[in-house]
Amino acid sequence: MAQRAQALTPAPRRRKWEWPWWVSPAGTVTALGLFTIYSLWETLTHSSGQYHNYLSPFFSPDVRAIGIQFLPAIWVVWAPLLFRATCYYYRKAYYRSFFSDPLACARPERPGRAYTGETKLPFVLSNLHRFFFYVTVVVMAFLWYDAIRAFIFPNGFGVGVGSLLMLLNVILLSVYTFSCHAFRHLIGGGLDCFSCSRGPILRYSLWKTVSKWNQEHATWAWLSMFSVWATDLYIRLLISGVLHDVRLF
C-alpha cells in the first residue's frame, strides 16, 4: 500500500457549508421571473417615467422628445433586454434554471432530449451579443446624462434620494456593461500578441483591467438588475404620489 501523503497529524478540514443544489436555480427563476413581470407591467402600462428632473432607466432616452408617444419604454428597453438575454452570464443562468441544461453540475438530465447547444436557432443568435453591446454603450451615455441631471433641481444643485439612486444605478450599469466578455475580447482579448500591437502596454493593461472586472461579471449582472428595478420603482412611486422625494440638501 502507498505511503500516506501526510505523515504528521494535520488539522481536520473544516466542512464547507453548501446550499442544496436546487437553491440557485430556484432563486434565479424567481428573481428573473419577477423582474420580467415587473418590466412588462412597467413598459406596457405607462406612458412616462419622468418625475421632475428624474427619468426612469426604462424610459431613457426619452423618445417622446422626437414625437413618439405610444408606449415610449418599448422603444428603449429592447436594447438592454437583448443585451442581457445574450449576455454570457445570463445565458448560463437561464440554461441552467429555465432549461435544466444542466440544472446543476453532474446531475442527470431528462433522457432522450435533443440537445444542440448554441448551434441552432434561437440560441445561435447569442453570437450577436457584441452588437447589443454597441447599442447599450449608446444607451449608457443617455443614462449618465440623466444621472447628472438628477442633481440639478429648479433651484440649482441638490441631492435627493432619487439622485443618489440614479447615480448608483448608472455606476453599476457601467461596470456591468464594461465587464462584458465581448468588450474584453474587443479591447485586447482578440489579440494573440499584445507586444506586436500598436500601444502594447495600453492594450494589455486595458485587457487586464476588464478581465479583473469580468471575474465578477455575474455579481455586476445581478446588482445592476436590482438597481434598475429599485430606481424605476422609486420614480414610479414618486409619480403616483405614494412617496415624496427626500432631499438631503
Place this chain on the structure above:
Amino acid sequence: MAEMKTLHVFRGDQSGGEEVAYEIPVEAGMVVLDAVHQIQATQAPDLAVRWNCKAARCGSCSAEVNGKPSLMCKTRVDAIEGEIHVRPMKAFPLIRDLVTDVSWNYEKAKQIEPFAPKEPAPFTMYQRDVERSQQFRKCIECFLCQDVCHVLREHSAKEQYFGPRFMIKIAELEMHPMDGADRLHFTSHQAGVGMCNITKCCQEVCPEHIHLTDDAIIPLKERVADREWDPIRALFHKTAAR
C-alpha cells in the same frame, strides 16, 4: 479507537455492477484514495483503481465522490459529512470498478493541429503575451472537466464536441504569440465550440482552478463570432491577412 466510516465503492464492469459497502478506520489527514487503498489492502485486493502520484499532479485518480467529479487523492475524508460514495467517471466507458477507458480523449488530441511556429525557435516572447497560454498548460489531464460536461456526460455528443479540456488546448495554441496556424474553422465545426452552453461546470470541478469557460471557451466563441457573425470584422480580417 479510530472513528469508523462507511465507503460505498462501485464494483463491476460493462456487464453491470453495484456499490459495495466497506467499513474503514479513519486516520488523520486521510484522503479518499487512502481509504480506497485501505480497502484494497485489507478487504478487497481485486478492487481496480488507477492512481500514480497521490499528489494531485498526474490526473490518474479521477472518480466521482458523492456525485462530484473529483481527484480521489485531493478529497479529504474528514471534509465529507456522512457516508462516502465512490463511483467511476460516468462520461467514459467502464473497464472495471473505478477504472474507465479515457482513450477517446487522446484520439481527439491527435486531431488538433499542433503548434506551428511562425519562425524558427528560439523566439523572444514577453510574459504579457504568454500568460494566457501558461494558465492552460497547468492542465494535468485528469478529464474531470470532460466527465462533468453535460454535453458529453448527459447528451453523449462526443461526435459533435471535443469537450472543455480540448477547448483550452485549442485556446492555448490560438492565443500563442508565435503560432501561425488558424484553427478557428476547426474550432467552430469539427471541435464544436457551439455545443458548449457556457454553464461552467467544467470550471467548477477543475482541480487546477483553470478558468476554462471564462478564459478559453468564451474567448474562442468570440473569435469564432469575429469570423462567422461579424461581417465588419471578417472583412477587416480578410484585408489584414492579405
